[in-house]
Amino acid sequence: MTDAASAAAALTVMTGAAQAERAQQTEAPNAAPLLVAIDGPAGSGKSSVSRAAAERLGFGILDTGAAYRSLAWAAVETSADLDDSAAVGAILDVWTYAITLRGQQRVTVELGDGVVHDVTAAIRAHDVSGLVSRVSKHPEVRERLNEMFRRIVAESGLPGVVIEGRDITTVVAPDAPVRVLMTASPEVRAQRRAGELDGLTHAQVLADIEARDAKDAQVVDFFTPAPGVTLVDTSNLNFAQSVEAVVEIVRAAQGVAEESE
Numbered sequence: 001m002t003d004a005a006s007a008a009a010a011l012t013v014m015t016g017a018a019q020a021e022r023a024q025q026t027e028a029p030n031a032a033p034l035l036v037a038i039d040g041p042a043g044s045g046k047s048s049v050s051r052a053a054a055e056r057l058g059f060g061i062l063d064t065g066a067a068y069r070s071l072a073w074a075a076v077e078t079s080a081d082l083d084d085s086a087a088v089g090a091i092l093d094v095w096t097y098a099i100t101l102r103g104q105q106r107v108t109v110e111l112g113d114g115v116v117h118d119v120t121a122a123i124r125a126h127d128v129s130g131l132v133s134r135v136s137k138h139p140e141v142r143e144r145l146n147e148m149f150r151r152i153v154a155e156s157g158l159p160g161v162v163i164e165g166r167d168i169t170t171v172v173a174p175d176a177p178v179r180v181l182m183t184a185s186p187e188v189r190a191q192r193r194a195g196e197l198d199g200l201t202h203a204q205v206l207a208d209i210e211a212r213d214a215k216d217a218q219v220v221d222f223f224t225p226a227p228g229v230t231l232v233d234t235s236n237l238n239f240a241q242s243v244e245a246v247v248e249i250v251r252a253a254q255g256v257a258e259e260s261e
């Protein structure tokens with residue numbers, strides 16, 4: 001499939017100036033989607049397992065880390081100080097952010113100058129992973145992104161959305177009918193990630209993910225399940241088993257909802 005065709009096949013949700021214009025042209029969706037909130041530390045499998053589970057369920061998937069990564073990418077691109085909350089906020093004032101909720105992930109950022117950057121690959125770079133905690137530590141930035149996430153989900157028009165990150169079960173969607181904390185031991189997470197990152201040893205990957213988790217955990221708790229949140233430890237589960245575990249939790253919640261109707 002060409003880039004253009006795959007972008008058309010996927011559902012993209014825009015934010016910012018372009019989103020406001022689009023909202024005037026389209027009708028509001030009918031019902032709020034069923035929300036599946038998934039949190040967890042780096043490399044626990046949140047993104048890949050959430051994506052596969054969402055496909056099985058016919059739901060969309062919102063990867064919230066992609067927005068923080070895109071913001072870090074944009075700060076570097078515009079030489080903004082990542083530690084300065086106002087400078088990072090100024091990017092949010094002008095940017096138009098778009099991410100696909102179905103199909104292959106595509107993330108684009110426009111920084112107010114009309115140039116649309118496809119950052120899908122760039123935001124996964126090792127240096128962006130090392131910088132992203134510096135933008136995600138700002139409470140004002142988090143509040144604005146959280147608003148954006150809620151809007152993206154509400155306007156998706158989908159029957160359900162799996163939304164994954166660090167504070168989805170606790171801050172972004174604490175009332176979601178399904179809330180999961182996905183964990184795995186640091187060694188297992190590093191092992192999985194090392195397979196993806198050429199040139200980095202297991203020890204380097206382990207050090208990187210532990211350092212990022214430690215910084216991120218100063219802002220939000222994604223190690224302990226909040227009350228009502230189901231813990232899924234994937235340390236001893238293969239990929240298919242992890243997906244099955246999430247799908248089962250969602251199906252059980254759907255069954256309970258149907259019984260009470």
Ligand SMILES: Nc1ncnc2c1ncn2[C@@H]1O[C@H](COP(=O)(O)OP(=O)(O)OP(=O)(O)O)[C@@H](O)[C@H]1O
Binds near residue numbers: 047049
């Ligand atoms: N249960 C599992 N068994 C084996 N491999 C897995 C399992 N879950 C995830 N993986 C693999 O582990 C790697 C990391 O998973 P993923 O990118 O989904 O983690 P993540 O929690 O979203 O990480 P990050 O927060 O750093 O983006 C991927 O290569 C994925 O395919």
Ligand SMILES: Nc1ccn([C@@H]2O[C@H](COP(=O)(O)O)[C@@H](O)[C@H]2O)c(=O)n1
Binds near residue numbers: 065133136165166
């Ligand atoms: N809800 C979230 C999601 C992400 N972050 C920050 O973004 C970084 C990248 O997230 P990945 O899921 O792609 O690894 C992460 O390290 C956090 O700094 C966040 O704060 N809240």
